[in-house]
Amino acid sequence: MKVTVVGAGAVGASCAEYIAIKNFASEVIILDIKEGFAEGKAMDLMQTASLNGFDTKITGSTNDYSKTADSDICVITSGIPRKPGMTREELIGINAGIVKMVSTSLIEHSPNTIIIVVSNPMDTMTYLVHKATGLPKNRIIGMGGALDSARFKYRLAEALGAPISDVDGMVIGGHSDKGMVPLTRLATRNSVPVSEFISEERLEQVLQDTKVGGATLTGLLGTSAWYAPGAAVSSMVQAIACDTKKIFPCSTLLEGEYGLHDLCIGVPVILGKNGIESIVEINLSTSEKAHMQESAIGVSATNKLLTL
Numbered sequence: 398m399k400v401t402v403v404g405a406g407a408v409g410a411s412c413a414e415y416i417a418i419k420n421f422a423s424e425v426i427i428l429d430i431k432e433g434f435a436e437g438k439a440m441d442l443m444q445t446a447s448l449n450g451f452d453t454k455i456t457g458s459t460n461d462y463s464k465t466a467d468s469d470i471c472v473i474t475s476g477i478p479r480k481p482g483m484t485r486e487e488l489i490g491i492n493a494g495i496v497k498m499v500s501t502s503l504i505e506h507s508p509n510t511i512i513i514v515v516s517n518p519m520d521t522m523t524y525l526v527h528k529a530t531g532l533p534k535n536r537i538i539g540m541g542g543a544l545d546s547a548r549f550k551y552r553l554a555e556a557l558g559a560p561i562s563d564v565d566g567m568v569i570g571g572h573s574d575k576g577m578v579p580l581t582r583l584a585t586r587n588s589v590p591v592s593e594f595i596s597e598e599r600l601e602q603v604l605q606d607t608k609v610g611g612a613t614l615t616g617l618l619g620t621s622a623w624y625a626p627g628a629a630v631s632s633m634v635q636a637i638a639c640d641t642k643k644i645f646p647c648s649t650l651l652e653g654e655y656g657l658h659d660l661c662i663g664v665p666v667i668l669g670k671n672g673i674e675s676i677v678e679i680n681l682s683t684s685e686k687a688h689m690q691e692s693a694i695g696v697s698a699t700n701k702l703l704t705l
């Protein structure tokens with residue numbers, strides 16, 4: 398199993414580290430445009446191998462895509478992150494050009510690969526990769542919902558005073574401050590609806606804190622987060638590499654599912670060796686449907702800013 402991660406920055410390196418520590422891939426290539434940067438990150442990570450007990454071989458490359466040839470999975474984390482006070486959508490001007498160039502370079506060398514898009518604004522970048530590469534929809538997957546759901550579970554556990562392992566919940570919709578749709582109605586503590594334990598007001602606070610999870614961290618860190626994003630990507634890579642068929646909310650091209658067309662947005666999917674094995678259509682309440690519709694309008698408006 399060969400995995401390429403483009404962008405050796407905060408998220409790319411964290412993602413490569415978690416993939417290596419989980420020890421399911423034989424090879425991870427990290428590629429960056431900055432001279433020597435990916436090679437340095439790869440060497441530093443390889444020097445953790447004996448300490449962390451993994452055999453994954455990590456190699457760095459400065460923009461040499463021939464090193465990425467025949468990758469089974471490629472992750473795109475290249476591009477600029479936001480600064481405090483910015484929205485993810487404001488990154489489109491710089492990141493669209495980077496993501497377009499990177500995705501076409503990747504498939505030149507790995508025509509059968511599965512691409513996971515991380516760069517922001519992620520739903521629009523995932524749509525752009527569709528337009529730029531023409532790959533089948535099961536092989537282009539945006540990462541957002543896995544991270545947002547992890548943050549949702551963190552906030553739920555905090556509100557419930559429960560261990561996170563006792564909590565389950567999912568966030569669908571666009572990966573944006575306004576567009577996320579945390580499914581509070583379906584969240585549970587060990588199979589019991591969370592509404593049995595906490596008030597509607599507290600649950601609303603959990604929902605709001607979840608939606609601004611990325612912005613909150615950006616305010617604290619001065620740049621956007623990397624540990625949870627890296628862990629979220631690595632879990633998706635593992636599900637594909639090990640053909641687990643686990644459900645993750647992912648950004649995927651919708652062609653009528655959830656009543657939506659011609660955009661990529663977060664919905665539950667089954668991940669396996671073919672990438673997206675299927676989209677899971679769950680019954681949403683009237684208000685969840687309305688939030689999803691509103692979220693889709695936001696994503697489509699950002700898509701319109703692309704020059705395709």
Ligand SMILES: NC(=O)c1ccc[n+]([C@@H]2O[C@H](COP(=O)([O-])OP(=O)(O)OC[C@H]3O[C@@H](n4cnc5c(N)ncnc54)[C@H](O)[C@@H]3O)[C@@H](O)[C@H]2O)c1
Pocket residue numbers: 403404405406407408409428429430431434474475476477478479488492495498499514515516517519540541544572620621622623626
């Ligand atoms: N989808 C998500 O949930 C999620 C989560 C976190 C971050 N992000 C996004 O991921 C991106 C990366 O964030 P980061 O914190 O790692 O940023 P970073 O600045 O630490 O790293 C980005 C890296 O991309 C490299 N790069 C730029 N242009 C490139 C090119 N053409 N080819 C190869 N490499 C190139 C840079 O040299 C840099 O090393 C940002 O757009 C950020 O908003 C998304």
Ligand SMILES: O=C(O)C[C@H](O)C(=O)O
Pocket residue numbers: 478479485517544572610611612614615621622626
């Ligand atoms: O918040 C950001 O800009 C980065 C990322 O999308 C996140 O949610 O951490």
